[in-house]
Amino acid sequence: MKAALCTNFNAPLEIADITLAPPRAGEVEVTLAACAICHSDLHFIEGAWGGSLPAVYGHEAAGYVTGLGDGVSAYRMGQPVLVTLIRACGSCQCCADGRPVICEGGGEGISPLSLPDGGAITQGMKTGAFAEKVVVDASQLAPLPDDMPLDVACLLACGVITGVGAVFNTAAMPAGSTAVVIGTGGVGLNAIQGARIAGARRIIAMDVAPEKLDAAQEFGATDGVLAMAPDARDQVLALTGGRGADFVFVTVGAVVAYEQALGLCAPGGAIIMAGMTGSDDFMRLNPMMVAYQEQRLIGSKMGGTVLRRDIPRLIELYRQGRLMLDGLISNRYPLERINEAIADTAKGGTRRNVIVFDALTKGAPHAA
Numbered sequence: 533m534k535a536a537l538c539t540n541f542n543a544p545l546e547i548a549d550i551t552l553a554p555p556r557a558g559e560v561e562v563t564l565a566a567c568a569i570c571h572s573d574l575h576f577i578e579g580a581w582g583g584s585l586p587a588v589y590g591h592e593a594a595g596y597v598t599g600l601g602d603g604v605s606a607y608r609m610g611q612p613v614l615v616t617l618i619r620a621c622g623s624c625q626c627c628a629d630g631r632p633v634i635c636e637g638g639g640e641g642i643s644p645l646s647l648p649d650g651g652a653i654t655q656g657m658k659t660g661a662f663a664e665k666v667v668v669d670a671s672q673l674a675p676l677p678d679d680m681p682l683d684v685a686c687l688l689a690c691g692v693i694t695g696v697g698a699v700f701n702t703a704a705m706p707a708g709s710t711a712v713v714i715g716t717g718g719v720g721l722n723a724i725q726g727a728r729i730a731g732a733r734r735i736i737a738m739d740v741a742p743e744k745l746d747a748a749q750e751f752g753a754t755d756g757v758l759a760m761a762p763d764a765r766d767q768v769l770a771l772t773g774g775r776g777a778d779f780v781f782v783t784v785g786a787v788v789a790y791e792q793a794l795g796l797c798a799p800g801g802a803i804i805m806a807g808m809t810g811s812d813d814f815m816r817l818n819p820m821m822v823a824y825q826e827q828r829l830i831g832s833k834m835g836g837t838v839l840r841r842d843i844p845r846l847i848e849l850y851r852q853g854r855l856m857l858d859g860l861i862s863n864r865y866p867l868e869r870i871n872e873a874i875a876d877t878a879k880g881g882t883r884r885n886v887i888v889f890d891a892l893t894k895g896a897p898h899a900a
Contacts, residue, residue: 533550534547535645536867537653538585538656545662545871550588553646559604560607560667560673561665562613562665562667562668563897564593564665566595567686568593568718568885570690571785571808571877573657574874574877582811583654588654589656589661591617592616592689594614594676595613595891596613596897597609597611611896614839616659617657617658618671619641619668622671624636633836641658645663673839682891683861687718687857688846688857691860693846694719694783694806694832695720695725696835697835697836699723699727699730699804702806703804705730705732705779709778710775710777710798711735711736714780714793715786716747717744720737722860725855729854734755735755736753738758750859759792765795776795779803780796785809794821799827805830860884862882862884863876866888
C-alpha cells in the first residue's frame with residue numbers, strides 16, 4: 533500500500549510503497565477514507581517528541597473494516613468506523629476507572645508496518661494513518677453511522693474529542709460558568725463549542741491572530757481578546773466581573789499560553805491543560821498564589837474520552853446541528869499532496885486539513 537513515510541525529522545514526507553501485515557488476534561484492518569492532520573503529527577514530524585524512524589504518522593481517521601483478526605466480534609466487514617490512537621487494555625486500573633486514554637496496559641504493540649525489504653517502520657501514535665490502510669487494536673475503533681460523511685467523521689478521532697471532551701469530561705463544566713479558551717485552532721474551536729453546548733454564560737476566545745477571533749464567534753465565543761495585547765488580562769477581568777474565568781482552557785502547545793493562563797483564572801477556578809508542548813518545555817508558576825487561591829491545574833489528554841460513551845453522544849449533537857463539524861474542515865488533499873497540507877497546517881491559519889483517499893468516494897471496498 534502507499535503511505536507517507538517520515539525518514540528524517542523536519543523534512544518532507546516521502547510517498548512510498550510499504551507492507552502492512554494482516555490483523556492479528558484482537559486487531560482490525562481498516563481501509564481509510566480520510567485522515568485529518570493534527571498538530572501532534574507536526575510535532576512528531578519535526579522531531580519535537582523524539583521517536584524512531586522511519587515512521588508513518590497520522591491518527592485522526594475514518595474508513596471501512598476490511599479485515600478482522602481472531603476474536604473480534606464487535607465489528608463486521610465493510611462497516612464504517614472511526615480510528616483513534618486510544619488503545620486500551622480494558623483491565624488496568626485506569627481502564628477500570630473509566631479512563632482509557634491513560635491506559636497503563638495497552639503498550640505500543642508490534643508495528644504492522646514494514647519496508648519492502650523487511651525493515652521495520654514505526655506505527656506512529658499506535659495508528660499510522662497517513663496511509664491507505666491501517667491495522668489497529670479493536671479498542672481503537674468506534675462504530676459510525678452508514679450515512680455520515682467519513683471526511684467529516686474523522687475529525688471526531690482527535691481534535692473534536694480533545695476540545696469538547698476537555699469541557700464535558702475533564703472540566704465537567706456546569707452551566708452558567710465563565711470560560712477562557714486560549715488558542716482557536718482545531719482543538720480550541722471545539723472547546724469553544726463544547727462550552728457553548730454546556731451552557732457557559734460567557735466564552736472568551738484568545739489568540740494571536742485577529743482573524744481567528746472572528747472565526748471563534750461562529751463556534752460560540754461571546755468575546756474575543758487578542759492574546760498579545762498589553763491589556764489582555766485587564767480585558768478578561770472586565771468581561772468576568774473582575775474575577776477571571778471559572779475555567780481557562782489552554783489548547784495550544786505553548787509555554788507562554790500556560791503562563792498567561794495563570795493570571796486569567798478566578799479564585800477557585802481551574803486551568804485545563806489540553807495543549808501539548810515540546811517534551812523539553814517547562815513553565816514558571818508561583819505555587820503560593822495557586823495554593824492561596826485554591827486554583828487547580830488539570831491535565832486533559834484526548835479530552836478524557838471513552839469512545840463507546842462519547843462518540844455516539846457527539847454524533848447525535850452533530851445530527852441536531854449543535855456540534856459543528858463540516859465548518860472545521862479548511863481543505864482536502866490527496867495523499868500525494870500531504871506535504872502541501874502539512875505546510876499549510878504549520879502556518880497556523882487552518883482549522884483542519886484532511887487527507888482523502890479513494891474509499892471516500894467509492895464507499896466500502898467490498899461493495900460491488
